[in-house]
Amino acid sequence: MLHDLSIGALADLLSDRQISSVELTRHFLSRIERHNPSLNALITATGEQALLEAAAADLRLQRGERGPLLGIPLIHKDIFCTDGVRTSCGSRMLDNFVAPYDATVVERLRAAGGVMLGKANMDEFAMGSSNETSYYGPVKNPWDTSKVPGGSSGGSAAATAARLAPYATGTDTGGSIRQPAALTGVTGIKPTYGRVSRYGIIAFASSLDQAGVFARSAADAATVLQAMAGFDSRDSTSVDVPVPDYRAALEQPLKGLKIGLLAEFFAGLEARNVALIEAALAVYRSLGAETVDVSLPHLPLSVPTYYVVAPAECSSNLSRYDGVRFGYRCDSPKDLMDLYKRSRGEGFGAEVKRRIMTGTYVLSAGYFDAYYLKAQKARQLITDEFRAAFTRVDLLLGPTTPTPAFALGAKIDDPITMYLNDIYTIGANLAGLPGLSMPCGSIDGLPMGLQLIGPHFAEARVLNAAHQYQRATDWHLQAPSGYA
C-alpha cells in the first residue's frame, strides 16, 4: 500500500510519473478522514490547501524537476508557524491565532516540495509527556487507543505510526520527539541544539528547544533532516556549521564503532527493558561495534535541573501572551491588570500555569541563586560529563523511556510522576546533543524505543548507526493493527 512505502520509494513513483502528488495527497487525506476522529492526531486538516500544493508539485515534476521530498505529503506539529493557517500550539490562548509568516522549517520543506496535510495535535505549548494537556483533547495511541501516545509531539508521532503521512515534524525540549516516537513505534530524531532553525517555532524553553523529524525509518528521517537543517540568520542561536550528506553516511559499516553504555541509564531499569537493550546490543556487536561502560555521575540530576531551567525560560517566554497584541482576551476586563490576569488565567491550561508559576518562583528575589543559578551549574556539570564520555565513545546507547505507553489519565494528576517519563531523554537536551529513538521490540504488545545519543553535530553518525540496525532488524516495519 502507498502509505506503507518509504519516502525514497514514494519519490521514485513520483519521479517515474507512476503516481501524481495529487493522487498521493488524496490517499493520505482519506486516511486522515478515516482515522483522525478516533486518534485526534490533528488539530487542523488543510486538505484544500494540500491539493493546491500537490498540484504545484506535480507541475514542478512535469517540468522535469526532481527532489527527494518533492510532492511528498507531511504533517507539521502545530507549534510551527504556518502562513495563513491557524497555529494554536495546543492552547486556547492561540486558538484564534493565524500565523502571519512561515517558520524556517516550514519554508524549507515547502521549497523542497513538501505538501502539508495539516497541523498536529500536541501538549499545550509543548508542556507535557502524554498529549493530555492539549486544549483540543488528548491524542490516542494507534497501538491501543486507551493509551497515551507520549508527548509533547504526540500528534506527530501518532500520525506517523498510523500512516497518516510519510513523515511529520516535531520539537524536542526534554524528550518531546524521542519519547512519543518510542511510545508509538516510530523513528524520531532531535538534532544538535542550533542545527535546525527555531525561527517561527513558538518558544517554550529557548536554550533547550530544537526541531526534528518523525519518520518510519532512519533513512527517511535522514532525507527530511537534510532539507530542514542549516544556518538561518533569523535564529540567533542557529549555528553556521556545514550540513553533511546524511544519506551518504547511512551505509558506512559500523566495524570498530564504540558504543557507550551509561551505568546511570541501567540502574533500576525494568528487566524486560534491559532484555530489549541487550538484544539490540547483540545486533550491534554482530555488526562489528564494541561496547564500553561509562558513567555520568551527575546525570541523575537531569530531571530536577530541567524542571528549574525549562520553567524559568517558559515563564519568561510566555510573558508575551498579554491579551493585547494577539491571542485570547478575557471578556469585559475591568482594568489593565484584570485584562492581563484573566486573559492568561483563562487562556492557559493547568500544566502551563503550573510551569509558569514554577519558573516565576525559581527566578524570584531570594530564590534565584538557590534554584536557577544552581541548576545552570548542574547543567554545566552534566554537559562536561557527556563531553568527557565522548572522548572515549562514539555514541551512547540506552532506553528512551522507562515503560511502554501508559493509560490515558494514569499520570495526569501527578506532575512529578509525569516528569519522570523523560528521565532518559532530558540529558541530551541539557547538553544540546543529538538524540534518536527507534523501535527495538515491545512490552505487553506495545512498542519500546532504543535511544542513541551522539556528540554535537554527529547527526550523520547517529542516523548511520540507526540505519544499520534497521537493516538488520524489522521492528521499524511493524505497523499497529488496523493501520497497515
Place this chain on the structure above:
Amino acid sequence: MSLTRQEVEKIAHLARLSISEQELPIYVTSLSSIVDFVAELARADTGNVAPMAHPLTGLHQRLRADAVTETDQHERYQANAPSVQAGLYVVPRVIE
C-alpha cells in the same frame, strides 16, 4: 519545604495569572512537591562550576549589523489582535 497559600497567591500575581479559589489548593500542593523535587539539586557539589551560558562550548550569542531589515507590516500583524483602532492596540483606560 512547603509553599503556603499566600506564597502561591504572590507567585500567581507576579506571573499575572488569575487563579480561582478551587484551583489554588491544587497549585499549593503541586508547586510544593515540585519545589521539594528540584531541591535535590542542593546535593550537587557545584563549588567551582560556572553556570552554563550556552550548550555549545565556545559559542557566543551572534549579533547582527544594526540595520533595518524589517518592513512595516503592522496591519498584517494586527489582524491577530483582539482590539485595534486606528493602528493602535486598545486596552482598558490606564490613566484617569
